[in-house]
Structure formats: C-alpha cells, structure tokens
Amino acid sequence: MYGRMTQVQLSHWALVMVMTIAWLTSCASRTATVTPYHAEIQPQSGIVYSLPQTQLRIHFIISEEHFEPGPLVAYASRYLGENYPSQSSTSYDIERVVMHAHGVPDTTQRYLIESVTTPSVEQLVCLTPDGLLYSLQGKAYKAPVTDYLADYPKVTASKEVSQALPQEYALATSRTKQAEVAASRLFELRERRVELLSGQVETMPCDGPALKMVLEGLDKEISALQMLFAGHKTVRYREEIIDVPLISAVKGQVIARFAPQYGLVDKRDLSGSPIRISVEELTRREHLNEKQVEQLTKSKALRYIDPGRGRISLQLPKRKQALTLELPVAQWGSTALLEHKLGADKTGRLPYTIYIDTTSGALESIECIPPAKS
Numbered sequence: 016m017y018g019r020m021t022q023v024q025l026s027h028w029a030l031v032m033v034m035t036i037a038w039l040t041s042c043a044s045r046t047a048t049v050t051p052y053h054a055e056i057q058p059q060s061g062i063v064y065s066l067p068q069t070q071l072r073i074h075f076i077i078s079e080e081h082f083e084p085g086p087l088v089a090y091a092s093r094y095l096g097e098n099y100p101s102q103s104s105t106s107y108d109i110e111r112v113v114m115h116a117h118g119v120p121d122t123t124q125r126y127l128i129e130s131v132t133t134p135s136v137e138q139l140v141c142l143t144p145d146g147l148l149y150s151l152q153g154k155a156y157k158a159p160v161t162d163y164l165a166d167y168p169k170v171t172a173s174k175e176v177s178q179a180l181p182q183e184y185a186l187a188t189s190r191t192k193q194a195e196v197a198a199s200r201l202f203e204l205r206e207r208r209v210e211l212l213s214g215q216v217e218t219m220p221c222d223g224p225a226l227k228m229v230l231e232g233l234d235k236e237i238s239a240l241q242m243l244f245a246g247h248k249t250v251r252y253r254e255e256i257i258d259v260p261l262i263s264a265v266k267g268q269v270i271a272r273f274a275p276q277y278g279l280v281d282k283r284d285l286s287g288s289p290i291r292i293s294v295e296e297l298t299r300r301e302h303l304n305e306k307q308v309e310q311l312t313k314s315k316a317l318r319y320i321d322p323g324r325g326r327i328s329l330q331l332p333k334r335k336q337a338l339t340l341e342l343p344v345a346q347w348g349s350t351a352l353l354e355h356k357l358g359a360d361k362t363g364r365l366p367y368t369i370y371i372d373t374t375s376g377a378l379e380s381i382e383c384i385p386p387a388k389s
Contacts, residue, residue: 047137047357048315052127061129062137064148066320066376067118069345071259071292071327073270074163076111076252077278084246090194091244095201099245107278109331110252113163116342117258118374120145124350126318128357139365143373151317151357151369152384167252180240194244201240208233255279259292261325261344267291273332288332297341298324300349316352317369320376323347343375355381 052063082104091097130137139152149156181200187193210216211230220226255278259270272280272287280287300323303311311318322343329338355367370379 047128047130049126049128049317049357050315051312052125054125061127062140062142063125063127063146064140064142065120065122065146066124066126066318066350067147067345067373068121069261069322069343069375070117070119071261071340071342072115072117073257073259073329074111074113074161075109075255075257075279076163076167077255078108078110078167079105079251079253079278080108081105081249081251082246083249085243087190087194087197087243088246090191090198094194094198095244097244106275107273108275109273109279110167111163112329112331112338113161114327114329114338114340115161116344116374118145118147118345118372118376120147121345124318124320124376128317130357147373148319148371149373150371152365153368153370156373164252164254170249170251197240197243201237204233204237204240208237261294261346264294264296266293267330268293290332291330293328293330293337295326295328296323296347297326299347303349311350311352314352316354317357318350319353319371319378320345320348321351322375322377343372343377345374345376348376351378353378 047061082100084099084101084103085091088099088101091099128137128140140148141150141153141156143149143156143158180197184193184196184200187196207216208230211219211226211233220229257271268291269282269289270292271282271290272284273290274280274284274287277284277286282289300321322345325342325344325347327340327342329340331338353369357365365384367384368380368382371377372379
C-alpha cells in the first residue's frame with residue numbers, strides 16, 4: 016500500500032505540482048530588484064531604505080529634591096530641643112539607568128527597491144519614520160515604548176499644615192507666640208497618641224480598624240506641625256538621554272559627569288564626578304575582499320547586516336559595580352544578501368514575511384506564507 020499511489024492521488028499530486036510551478040513562474044516574472052541608491056545620480060522610482068548604524072542609548076532617571084526650611088525653624092531649638100537646617104537647598108540623585116541599542120540610518124547603506132508590476136512589491140515594504148527597513152509584508156512598525164518615568168510620581172511633596180493648629184496660632188501677633196502655640200499643640204497631640212497606644216483614655220475606639228484610623232489622623236496632624244519647624248521637601252523626577260556612538264573599543268571614556276548639587280552635567284564640566292564607559296569588541300566581521308565587494312555591488316538581492324557584537328560597561332560615580340550590556344552592533348558586521356527573490360504573486364503578495372532588526376540590521380525572521388488559492 017505504501018509503495019503505490021492511486022489514480023486519484025496521482026492526479027492530485029500532478030495538480031499540486033502544476034500550481035506550484037505556475038506560482039513560482041509568476042513570482043519570477045514579478046521579481047523586484049534592490050540596488051545601491053545614490054540620490055545625486057538616481058531618480059527615486061521605488062522605495063529607498065537604509066540599513067542602520069547601532070548607537071547606545073542611555074536613559075538616566077534623575078531625582079531633584081528641594082528642601083524649604085519651616086517658617087518657625089529659628090524656634091525649634093528653644094521649644095522642641097531640635098536643630099533643623101535653616102537654608103533652602105536642592106540636591107540631585109541618579110535613581111535609575113537603562114541602556115539599550117538604538118538604530119540610526121547609515122547614509123552609506125541606502126538601497127532602492129524597484130518593481131515592474133502593479134500592485135508592486137514596494138507597497139509591501141514597511142519602513143520606520145527614519146527610513147530604516149522594518150519588514151516586507153509584515154506588521155506596521157510601532158516604536159518601542161520607553162517611558163521609564165511612568166514608574167515615578169510626577170511630584171511628591173510633604174503635606175502642608177491643615178487643621179492641626181488652634182485658633183490662637185492665627186491670632187498670635189509675633190513669630191515667637193506662633194512658635195509657642197505650635198509647639199504646645201504638637202506636644203499635646205504626641206501625648207494623646209501615647210495615651211491611645213497605652214489605652215489610658217476615657218473613650219477608646221470601638222475596634223482595631225477604628226483605632227488605626229484615629230492614629231493615622233493624629234500622625235498626619237503631628238507631621239504637619241513638625242513641618243513648621245523642620246521644613247518640607249519636594250521631589251521631582253526627570254529623564255535625560257545620552258546617545259553614544261559605537262565606533263571602536265574604548266576604555267574608561269568620560270561621556271558625562273554628575274554633581275549632587277547640579278545633576279547630570281557635560282563631560283567637560285569639572286564640577287561633577289565622571290560617568291565612564293568602556294566598549295569591548297566581542298565580534299567584528301572581517302572586511303570584504305574585492306570579489307565580495309563586486310558581488311555585493313552588482314547583486315540585485317535585498318541587503319541586510321550580519322552584525323558584530325560588543326559588551327558595554329557603564330561606571331557611575333560612587334557605585335562599585337558597573338552596569339553591563341551585550342548587544343549586536345551593525346557597523347562591526349558585514350552586509351549580507353538575502354537569497355530569496357522578492358517575487359510577488361498575481362495578488363501582489365510575497366511568498367514570505369520578512370522582518371529586519373532596526374537596531375542592528377540583522378535578519379530577524381522569514382516566515383513562509385502559503386500561496387493564495389485561485
């Protein structure tokens with residue numbers, strides 16, 4: 016049974032072969048060409064795409080903390096026995112650092128895709144807004160979301176004093192009297208809190224949740240009064256981005272500086288401590304020989320990149336351990352040719368879907384698509 020085929024099976028097999036040959040012939044007659052593009056000598060009669068150069072993009076999340084002394088700070092020592100800062104100040108800190116690859120168009124790697132059919136294969140090309148090739152007959156390009164500030168509040172500030180102060184505070188005719196009233200009220204609330212915790216009150220809250228609610232209300236009032244002497248802080252967060260070109264291996268190169276009193280500053284500003292980067296070439300493709308260059312120039316196949324690879328180390332001030340990242344690097348690789356022809360069928364469809372990595376130019380995937388039924 017396994018070594019023989021029925022007449023029906025033979026007819027079916029023959030039909031499949033005929034359809035396949037017809038489809039391949041159709042594709043071959045509708046093949047698109049890809050050639051190097053030179054804007055100064057060539058008209059743009061098709062789609063021009065670029066292959067990327069890989070850059071390192073570094074996101075810094077910086078916190079800005081502003082301190083404002085309380086209006087009664089001068090009386091803190093007398094009435095509370097505490098010493099608080101009496102001058103406003105602003106300080107900065109690096110909360111988070113994220114590194115990732117970022118692709119930019121390589122002006123030396125621009126190619127023109129032309130087709131002789133309608134609908135044409137160019138209609139199936141998807142580019143990024145910068146003109147980098149993303150896909151053929153694939154999904155539309157969507158820029159990756161990098162909103163790292165979403166994890167941080169826009170502004171966090173200490174709450175102002177509200178209903179914690181008695182009327183005598185508003186009626187006081189001097190700062191000294193205001194400080195005396197505020198300190199007296201603060202001690203009163205602290206004492207009430209201790210009495211609640213020890214159960215030394217005439218009327219206790221009915222249960223645990225009620226006690227917790229009362230204590231939380233007292234804590235807010237105590238904190239608000241405390242701010243009149245100790246001052247309050249406001250914290251804001253912002254993102255700063257630095258792009259670092261990856262040209263060759265470097266060790267300990269200064270890309271920026273950081274000063275607690277100013278934040279992220281230019282690498283030439285000696286007020287800050289250096290932020291250093293080291294780049295190690297893990298893989299760099301060999302240069303093409305003359306024959307390979309000639310083949311690459313004359314070929315009409317789609318170009319992509321077989322990238323090299325690098326390791327990045329970022330050393331922040333006062334951090335013992337460096338941040339590290341390994342990533343593919345387009346400019347350390349070599350240009351490669353896609354063996355598959357860019358042939359479309361009668362409906363204008365390609366027999367496969369192609370995706371290109373827009374940061375390294377590497378071929379991400381080729382997925383075959385069954386031919387459309389006639």
